[in-house]
Amino acid sequence: MEPSVGNENYKIGKPSLWARQFTDDEIKSFVVDSEFSRKWLNEGRDFCYLLDKVVYASQEEVSEYCCVIYTLNESANLDKASIYEVNLDENEEYVIHRISVIREGQLIDKIPDLKIKEFDDENNSGGGVISSAKKINITIKDLRLYDVLILEDTKRKILTDKDFIKKEFFRYIWVSPDLYWAYGQYKFTFINECEKTVEVKKNYFRNKENTLESNQIVSINKGEKYEFYHTDYLNSVDSSRQIFPFIDLSTQSTWQELSNYIYPFYKEVYEKKKLEEYAPELVEKLNLLDNKDKQLQFAIDYVQNNINYIFNAVDMNGHKPQEPEITYFTKQGDCKAKCVLLKNILDYLDIESSVILINYNVDFYFRNYLPSLLTFNHVIVKVNYKGEEYFIDATTRDEYGTIENRGFLYFKYYLEINPDQDLKTRTSHKFKKYCIEETVEFKVSQNKGNIIINTKYWGNRANMMRKYFKNTNKREVIDSWNNFLFYTLNYVNDRKGTDPRKIFTTASIDIINDDKDANEFKICYQSDIADPYYVNSKNNRFLMYFDYNIVKNQVRDYVHEDIPFWIGADSEKYEISIETDVKIDTKEKYTIQEAEIHNKYLDYTCKKNIRKNGGTVTIESNVVTNLELKPDEFESYRKDHETIADSNFGLGLDIVNQGFMNGLFSLFKK
Numbered sequence: 001m002e003p004s005v006g007n008e009n010y011k012i013g014k015p016s017l018w019a020r021q022f023t024d025d026e027i028k029s030f031v032v033d034s035e036f037s038r039k040w041l042n043e044g045r046d047f048c049y050l051l052d053k054v055v056y057a058s059q060e061e062v063s064e065y066c067c068v069i070y071t072l073n074e075s076a077n078l079d080k081a082s083i084y085e086v087n088l089d090e091n092e093e094y095v096i097h098r099i100s101v102i103r104e105g106q107l108i109d110k111i112p113d114l115k116i117k118e119f120d121d122e123n124n125s126g127g128g129v130i131s132s133a134k135k136i137n138i139t140i141k142d143l144r145l146y147d148v149l150i151l152e153d154t155k156r157k158i159l160t161d162k163d164f165i166k167k168e169f170f171r172y173i174w175v176s177p178d179l180y181w182a183y184g185q186y187k188f189t190f191i192n193e194c195e196k197t198v199e200v201k202k203n204y205f206r207n208k209e210n211t212l213e214s215n216q217i218v219s220i221n222k223g224e225k226y227e228f229y230h231t232d233y234l235n236s237v238d239s240s241r242q243i244f245p246f247i248d249l250s251t252q253s254t255w256q257e258l259s260n261y262i263y264p265f266y267k268e269v270y271e272k273k274k275l276e277e278y279a280p281e282l283v284e285k286l287n288l289l290d291n292k293d294k295q296l297q298f299a300i301d302y303v304q305n306n307i308n309y310i311f312n313a314v315d316m317n318g319h320k321p322q323e324p325e326i327t328y329f330t331k332q333g334d335c336k337a338k339c340v341l342l343k344n345i346l347d348y349l350d351i352e353s354s355v356i357l358i359n360y361n362v363d364f365y366f367r368n369y370l371p372s373l374l375t376f377n378h379v380i381v382k383v384n385y386k387g388e389e390y391f392i393d394a395t396t397r398d399e400y401g402t403i404e405n406r407g408f409l410y411f412k413y414y415l416e417i418n419p420d421q422d423l424k425t426r427t428s429h430k431f432k433k434y435c436i437e438e439t440v441e442f443k444v445s446q447n448k449g450n451i452i453i454n455t456k457y458w459g460n461r462a463n464m465m466r467k468y469f470k471n472t473n474k475r476e477v478i479d480s481w482n483n484f485l486f487y488t489l490n491y492v493n494d495r496k497g498t499d500p501r502k503i504f505t506t507a508s509i510d511i512i513n514d515d516k517d518a519n520e521f522k523i524c525y526q527s528d529i530a531d532p533y534y535v536n537s538k539n540n541r542f543l544m545y546f547d548y549n550i551v552k553n554q555v556r557d558y559v560h561e562d563i564p565f566w567i568g569a570d571s572e573k574y575e576i577s578i579e580t581d582v583k584i585d586t587k588e589k590y591t592i593q594e595a596e597i598h599n600k601y602l603d604y605t606c607k608k609n610i611r612k613n614g615g616t617v618t619i620e621s622n623v624v625t626n627l628e629l630k631p632d633e634f635e636s637y638r639k640d641h642e643t644i645a646d647s648n649f650g651l652g653l654d655i656v657n658q659g660f661m662n663g664l665f666s667l668f669k670k
Contacts, residue, residue, distance in 0.1 A: 009118055010086075010094040010136050012111060015154060018056050018191055019065040022098075022152070024107055030069050031102055031148055032184060036232040040182040046071045049148070049184040051177070055249075057170045058193035063156040067098075070181075072147045082143050086136040091158045094136050098152035101143065107150075113141040168261070170194050171374040174228070174247040176235045186233040190226040190249055197252040200226050203368045204243045204562060206236070212562075215368070219252065243562040250370035258373050259421035266355060266417050269323045269340055275348040278325040283348065295349050296385065297402050297517070300392055303342040308332040309395045321355075338394035339379050352384040356391075356414040364563060364628075366413035366423060380409065382416065399463050401519030404432075407460040410568050410626055428567075428627040435461045435570035442489075442532075442545055444580040449532025451485070453525045454512070461570060462521040469511060469523075478507050481525045488650075490534045490544050505530055533655065541657070543578050546650030550574070550619065555641040564628040565637070567601065572621045576651050579614035585654040586610050595648035597640045601629065604640070606648040617651040 015021060030050040040047045048070040056063045072078045086094050099110045117137040143149065159167050174188055192198045200218045207213055220226050228247065237244050276283045282302070289295045310332045322337035324344040333341070339355045346353040357376035362369075369375050383390045383403065391409045399407055412426055438455040457465045469477065482500035486492055491503060501507070507527035514521050533541040550572065558565050585591065597604040603622040608615055629637055 008093065009088055009134050010096070010116060012096045015065060015095075015097050015152070016056070016063065016156075018193075019054050019154065020052055020067060022067065027069065027098075027100070027150055028102065028107055030185065034184065034232070036182070037184060041071070041073065044074075045180060045182070046074050046077050047184070048181050050187075051183055052185070052187040053174075054189045054191065055172055055174075056191045056193065057172070057198070059159065059167050059195060061156055061158055062166065062170065062172075063154055065154045067150070067152040069148060069150050072101075072143060072145060072149055075145065078143060078145055078147075081140065081149055083137070083139050086138070086153075086155070088134040088136060088155070089157065090133070091160055091163075092134075093156050093158070095154045095156060096138075096152075097154065098150060099140060100150040102148040102150070103144065103146075110140055110143075115139040115141070165373055169251040169253065169258075169373055170196075170198055170249070171251070171372045172249045174249070176237065176245040179235055179237070179239060181235075183233040184231065186228075186230045188228040188247075190220065192220045192222055192224055192226075194251065195222060197221050198249055199252045199370050201248045201368075201370055203246050203248060204237075205245045206242075217370075220249075238561075241559055241561045248368070248370050250372040250374075253371050255371045255415060255423045256420050258371055259415060259417065260419055262357075262373060263417055263419055265320050266340065269321050270344065270347070272323050273325050275324075275344050279328050282328070282345070286345070286349065292349065292351070293402050296346070296351060296383075299342060299345040299349065300394075300403070300406070301400075303338050303345070303394050304396050304399060306331065307338050307341065307394075309338065309397075310334055335379050335395050339381050342381050342392070342394050346381075346383065354382050355379050355417045356382050357417065358411050358414045360411055363411045363413055364566075371423070376415065379417075382414075398467055400466070400516040401459070401462075402517055405459065405517070405519035407463050407519075408626070412626070412628070426626060428624045430622065430624050431459070431571040433458050433571070434573045435459050436572045436574075438574050440545060440574070440576040442543065442576070442578045444532045444543060444578075446581065447532070449529030451525075451527055451529060453481075455523050455525075457521045457523075459519060459570075462519045465521050465523070466514065474509075478509050478525075481509055482507055482527075488545055488547055489529075489532075490542070490546070494535050495531075503530055504528075541655040542652060543580060543584075543655070544650065544652035545576050545578060546647075546652065547574065547576075548649070550621070550649035551645045552641050555638055556645060558634070558638070564631060565634050567623060567625050567627045567629055569621075569623045569625055571623060572619070574619040575616065576619070577614065577616040578651055578653055580653070580655070581613065583612060583656040584610075584614065585656055586612060588654045590647040590652055591615065591654065593647060595643055597643060599636070599640065600624070601627070601633075601637060602640060604644060606644075608651070615651055615653060619649065 032049065037047045037049070048068065050067060050069040052067040054065040056065070070077075072081055088094055096111070096114075099114065101108050101110055115138070119135045119137065120133070172190070177183070177186070190198070190200070198220045200220055201215055202213070203215055205213045218226065226249070235244070286295050286298060289298060307327060308331060311334050321340045322333050324337075324341040327333040327337040327341045336355075343353050343355055357373070357379055359366075359375060359377045361377070362375065366375070381392045381394060383392060385403055388404070390403050390406070392403075392406070393409055396407070408429065408431075414424055414426070415421055416424060434456075435458050436455065437458070438453065441452045443450050479500070482504045485504060486500045491498070495503070504527040507525070509523060509525045512522040512524050532543065534544060535541055552569060555565065592608060592610055594608055595604065595606040601624045603620070605620050606617060608617045
């Protein structure tokens with residue numbers, strides 16, 4: 001089939017010689033009626049007779065060939081097949097080899113029925129993102145229900161000098177298919193024409209007993225193939241509790257070799273020019289500050305807020321950083337550029353720092369991945385200061401505080417850009433201050449209520465709340481607090497459907513203080529409350545304040561088998577006081593119940609002072625964070641959170657009703 005239409009990004013043509021070369025008769029032979037296909041089709045699903053994927057890698061290109069044959073018995077799949085899109089990176093082309101259908105036993109060529117359009121990928125534009133990605137939109141006319149569709153195509157990435165990392169190091173991840181489909185034949189082939197050996201590692205594959213198989217590594221030399229083949233194939237992963245099986249293919253290397261490879265690119269720009277040579281004005285401002293704390297804070301603030309973040313997808317993947325002098329004068333750069341400039345400033349200040357490679361999105365999987373620079377997608381700066389280790393994301397904006405008060409970055413694995421480095425694991429963390437510190441005063445007199453809530457946020461919480469108040473309408477902010485209290489005071493159970501504005505009649509919220517050095521943000525909410533008592537179906541009255549944000553349902557509901565539970569919680573302190581002008585039941589079980597939990601991951605206390613007309617509960621939660629909890633320790637951790645959820649996250653008071661009989665009832669209940 002000779003090319004008939006196309007441009008530099010797409011065309012119609014024959015498969016490459018390394019790919020499959022199917023004849024029409026071979027294509028038709030794959031459509032076989034079997035007990036396996038009938039079972040699947042009888043369940044009302046579509047069936048895939050063949051999925052054949054070939055990945056070819058060399059120093060010049062990385063290409064992915066695919067031939068897929070599947071039924072169009074479901075209208076939703078017919079719609080998806082009739083119009084589909086292919087996303088292309090820079091220097092990537094899409095080649096259509098065959099689009100056909102089998103209809104009433106006849107193989108019909110549908111290429112004459114194609115309509116192809118090309119667009120810039122608008123999802124990757126704006127907001128400082130520079131991308132040459134394209135989107136190919138393909139419409140196939142006159143596809144019909146009960147057709148069998150055949151798609152055969154190749155995505156071909158031509159490697160240029162900008163792709164020097166991909167020329168040197170190949171990487172590809174095969175992920176097991178969607179659970180919807182069953183396959184008569186499923187084939188995956190990797191052809192290695194790279195100069196270096198490629199290692200292949202299977203992860204999270206299970207045997208018939210559903211236990212994990214060992215992760216053996218296979219080496220594929222130049223000119224060799226790796227094949228993965230199944231007939232009557234069905235992905236049996238339990239998607240809610242297990243990780244989809246995947247195969248990691250990466251050029252054979254070690255983390256030390258990779259750090260030694262990438263470090264010279266950074267060393268070159270570090271040593272190009274000193275800060276005082278290209279930024280004397282900045283140096284002058286730094287010298288005017290009277291201590292290192294202020295200089296360090298100024299340096300971080302300057303790079304985060306005065307250098308525009310420009311993400312160039314091609315250059316970022318290239319791993320070559322921009323010279324700090326260029327970043328300083330243009331006032332823009334990607335994460336590498338911003339981090340190198342920050343390190344340049346810190347070097348001038350004689351503060352120890354290094355640039356590190358991370359990937360927030362796949363952090364957990366580093367334990368399984370083969371060593372590869374292509375695993376990383378972001379760089380940040382590690383700072384060693386006064387015996388402590390800090391991590392600064394130079395692309396963050398509107399962050400405040402001296403270095404010990406800035407936001408905490410959650411991740412576990414990183415590669416330092418220095419010679420002879422191994423993949424490093426961060427230690428766990430315990431906050432030295434409370435991220436949330438809140439006092440609640442809820443008073444009721446003559447059946448009228450008033451509530452005052454003072455909250456101090458610190459660190460990440462302060463940064464987030466500062467942005468929230470800056471970017472959100474004041475009425476919306478107040479409504480958010482009103483809705484929170486509607487549940488916290490349990491009004492949802494005795495006046496469901498009531499507009500909270502009719503309950504919290506004078507609600508207001510104000511910023512009391514914003515200390516940007518300490519990175520503390522203080523607010524105060526207050527309101528009068530009409531009908532402050534919660535009344536149950538038996539006409540008993542209660543006052544309660546239970547903050548469900550304290551209850552960590554993500555712990556109690558966690559059931560995943562493969563991923564250890566990640567502790568990413570904040571330290572919290574709450575003091576909740578409730579006062580009324582009538583008697584309360586001072587012996588009620590849950591009113592006086594306290595809790596105390598102490599283990600190596602969590603210190604939690606719920607202490608109470610109950611009086612005849614009210615009470616105060618003090619709740620403190622100090623958690624070890626940025627930590628994966630070992631599976632054999634998780635169950636006890638879950639039980640601790642069940643204890644917290646058992647009425648130990650607030651305060652509830654039972655009102656003693658007036659009258660002789662009610663007094664006797666209360667006495668006997670005690």
